[in-house]
Structure formats: structure tokens, C-alpha cells
Amino acid sequence: MVDDETPPSQEELANAEALRRAIDGESHASEDAQAAALIFASSGRAPRLGEVAARRLVLEAVAAAGRKRRTSSLAQWSRSVGVALGAAAAAVVLFVVALPDAPRRWMSRPSGSTVPGPFSPQQTAAQRLDLLTSDRMTAFRESRLYEAHR
Amino acid sequence: MKRSLDLLLTLGLALAACSRGRRIDERLLLALEEARAWQHRADVHLADHEVAAAGADVEQVLRIRFPPGAPEGEEARLDAWARLAQLYLGPSENDEDRALAEVQKGRAEATRDSFYRAHLETVAGEIFEARARRIAAAEAERARTVRKEALEAYARSIAINQRVQAALAKEEP
Numbered sequence: 001m002v003d004d005e006t007p008p009s010q011e012e013l014a015n016a017e018a019l020r021r022a023i024d025g026e027s028h029a030s031e032d033a034q035a036a037a038l039i040f041a042s043s044g045r046a047p048r049l050g051e052v053a054a055r056r057l058v059l060e061a062v063a064a065a066g067r068k069r070r071t072s073s074l075a076q077w078s079r080s081v082g083v084a085l086g087a088a089a090a091a092v093v094l095f096v097v098a099l100p101d102a103p104r105r106w107m108s109r110p111s112g113s114t115v116p117g118p119f120s121p122q123q124t125a126a127q128r129l130d131l132l133t134s135d136r137m138t139a140f141r142e143s144r145l146y147e148a149h150r
Numbered sequence: 151m152k153r154s155l156d157l158l159l160t161l162g163l164a165l166a167a168c169s170r171g172r173r174i175d176e177r178l179l180l181a182l183e184e185a186r187a188w189q190h191r192a193d194v195h196l197a198d199h200e201v202a203a204a205g206a207d208v209e210q211v212l213r214i215r216f217p218p219g220a221p222e223g224e225e226a227r228l229d230a231w232a233r234l235a236q237l238y239l240g241p242s243e244n245d246e247d248r249a250l251a252e253v254q255k256g257r258a259e260a261t262r263d264s265f266y267r268a269h270l271e272t273v274a275g276e277i278f279e280a281r282a283r284r285i286a287a288a289e290a291e292r293a294r295t296v297r298k299e300a301l302e303a304y305a306r307s308i309a310i311n312q313r314v315q316a317a318l319a320k321e322e323p
Contacts, residue, residue, distance in 0.1 A: 108172050110221040110264055112318050117265025118272070118311045125208075125229045126189035132222060133182040140174045 106143040111135075172217065181216045185226045188214075192233070205237045224259065228266035231256030232273045239277055246281045250274065263313050271307035275300045 008016070114135045115128045192207035211230035216223025235252035239245055253274045260267045278300035286293040 106173055108174050108178055108217070108220045108222060110262070111225055112265060112314055113321070115265065116318075117268060117314065118307070119265060119269050124189070124193060125233045126186060126193050128229060129182065129186035129189055129226060132225075133179070133186050136174050136182060136222065137179060140176075140179055143173065 105139045108136075172220070175217070177217050178220050178222060181214050181220075182222060182226065184214050185211045185230070189230075189233070192237075201237055205234060208233050208237065221262070221264075224261060225264055225266040228256045228260060228264070228270055231259070232266070232270050235270075235273050235277065239280060241284065243281070246277055246284075249277045253277070263310050263317070265311065265314055268307045268310035268314065271303050271310065275303035275307065278303060 111132050115131050119128065188207045188210045192204040195201075195204040195207060208230050212227060214223075214226075216226065231252050235249040235256075238252060239249040253270050256270045257267075260270070278296050282293045282296040282300060285296070
């Protein structure tokens with residue numbers, strides 16, 4: 001039998017304080033939290049958000065926002081790299097395809113269009129080289145002339 | 151994923167840019183000019199029926215140092231191999247073998263389809279035709295086999311020419 005007149009012991013006071021802290025959301029001890037949850041459930045009201053719990057929620061929210069921002073900046077960096085590579089690819093396309101025909105003629109290349117085949121039996125190797133050398137000589141002079149006037 | 155695709159695209163286009171080759175320069179022109187002169191010398195020697203001298207001229211073309219990777223250099227060399235094969239083709243089995251060996255050297259050097267590569271196969275066909283004619287009377291069965299080899303060589307030539315022409319048709323507007 002419990003005597004109501006007897007003052008509470010130190011242990012009872014400590015337990016009561018722990019329970020109060022749990023109800024206020026200041027304690028994270030699982031037993032206290034369970035007890036607090038049972039008290040709240042029996043009284044039919046939601047647990048009150050304590051100052052410490054609120055601070056924890058704020059800190060967690062700030063940390064989550066930081067993580068999100070870091071992830072977002074990584075994605076942005078990836079996008080920038082992608083755009084840079086795309087721009088480089090476009091530059092190469094311009095160089096290869098879209099530039100005027102003249103620079104292409106100044107390049108060393110197969111002579112299929114200069115000395116078209118199949119070769120006739122009457123055409124000699126010397127005649128083929130005449131055509132090829134003449135074409136490449138003209139292209140070389142054009143390129144030198146272009147560079148001289150640039 | 152997108153970055154990888156971009157990188158692949160860039161690399162592919164860079165390779166395409168490289169495939170355009172180097173600028174025409176003095177070194178290429180000098181090599182072509184020298185090859186041209188040797189081939190003309192061969193023509194002059196042949197006009198006087200000096201086949202050995204003509205062969206020596208054409209062999210000089212194969213000693214020219216063309217700029218590395220210059221397609222014109224490869225083509226001039228393939229043409230020289232084909233011409234040597236034609237010059238060496240004589241009335242004996244050994245002559246035909248020597249001529250075919252020159253064709254084979256040219257084939258081994260070729261790195262891409264070209265009219266010159268096709269020309270090598272045409273010359274191979276001519277050599278087999280000449281051999282078939284030479285042995286037709288004495289070795290009818292073998293002559294038939296050799297004619298089949300000639301047909302195969304001509305078929306290869308036609309196929310290469312068709313591929314080159316198709317590629318050129320795509321390039322030109």
C-alpha cells in the first residue's frame with residue numbers, strides 16, 4: 001500500500017522529471033518516450049512539440065536542404081559539362097560538314113573524284129598522276145594565296 | 151548516360167575531322183611530282199620497248215617517301231605495283247607468278263577501297279586471262295580453273311569500284 005503522505009523519494013522525483021521531459025519532447029530515452037506516448041494515447045491528445053524537438057526538426061530540415069542543394073549543384077555541373085561537350089561536338093560538325101568546300105579541297109585526301117575510275121586501259125599511271133598532281137598543286141596555291149591575304 | 155553519349159559523339163566527330171587528313175603541303179607535292187616524273191620516264195622507255203628500264207623507273211616510285219597517311223601516296227604506290235605487274239607479265243609461268251606477286255604486294259599495302267585498289271584486281275584478272283590463254287591448248291582443265299580465277303579477280307574489281315562510286319555519290323551534293 002502506498003502512503004500518499006510520504007514525500008517522494010529521490011528516485012521517484014528523477015523518474016517524474018524524466019517522464020516530464022519525455023512528454024515535453026526533450027528526452028529521447030526510449031522508455032520515457034514510450035511512457036509519454038502511452039499517456040498521450042490514453043488522454044486522447046497529440047504530444048506537444050518541445051523546444052528541443054522543434055530545434056531538432058529545424059536542424060534536420062536545414063541538413064536535408066543542404067543535401068538537396070549539393071545534389072542539385074552536382075546535377076547542374078553535369079548539365080554544364082553536357083552543354084560544353086555538345087558545343088564542342090557542334091563545333092566539330094561545323095568544321096567537318098558545314099564549312100565551305102574550299103578548305104576541304106586543300107586537304108590531302110583520296111583522289112576518287114579527281115581521277116575517277118574504273119580506269120580505262122588507255123589511261124596510263126603517268127596520266128593519272130598528271131591529273132592528281134595538277135589538282136593538288138592548284139589547291140596548294142589557293143590555300144597559300146588565301147593565307148597570304150588573311 | 152547523356153554525358154557518355156555526348157563524349158562518344160564528340161570523339162566520333164573528332165575522328166571524322168581527323169579522317170579529313172592533313173593539309174596539302176610541299177612535301178606531298180614534291181613526292182607526287184617525283185612519282186609523276188618516274189612514271190613518265192617509264193612511258194618514254196616503253197616507247198622504245200625498253201621494258202626493263204621502264205620497270206626500274208616504276209620501282210623508283212615505290213622508293214619515294216610520301217607523307218605518312220597521305221591517301222595520294224598510297225594510291226600512287228598501288229598504281230606502281232599494278233604497273234610493275236603489267237610490265238613483268240611475260241610469256242612464261244614464272245613471269246605470271248612474278249606479276250601476281252607484285253599484285254599481292256599492292257593488295258597487302260592497301261588500307262582502304264579505291265579505284266587503284268580495284269585496278270590491282272583488274273590487273274590480276276588480266277594476268278589470269280593471259281595464263282589461261284597460254285595453257286589453253288596443252289592444259290584445258292587447268293585453263294578452265296585459271297579462267298575462273300580471272301572471273302573472281304574481275305568480280306572483286308567490280309565490287310570495289312561500285313563501293314567507291316557509291317561512297318563518292320554520297321559525298322557529292
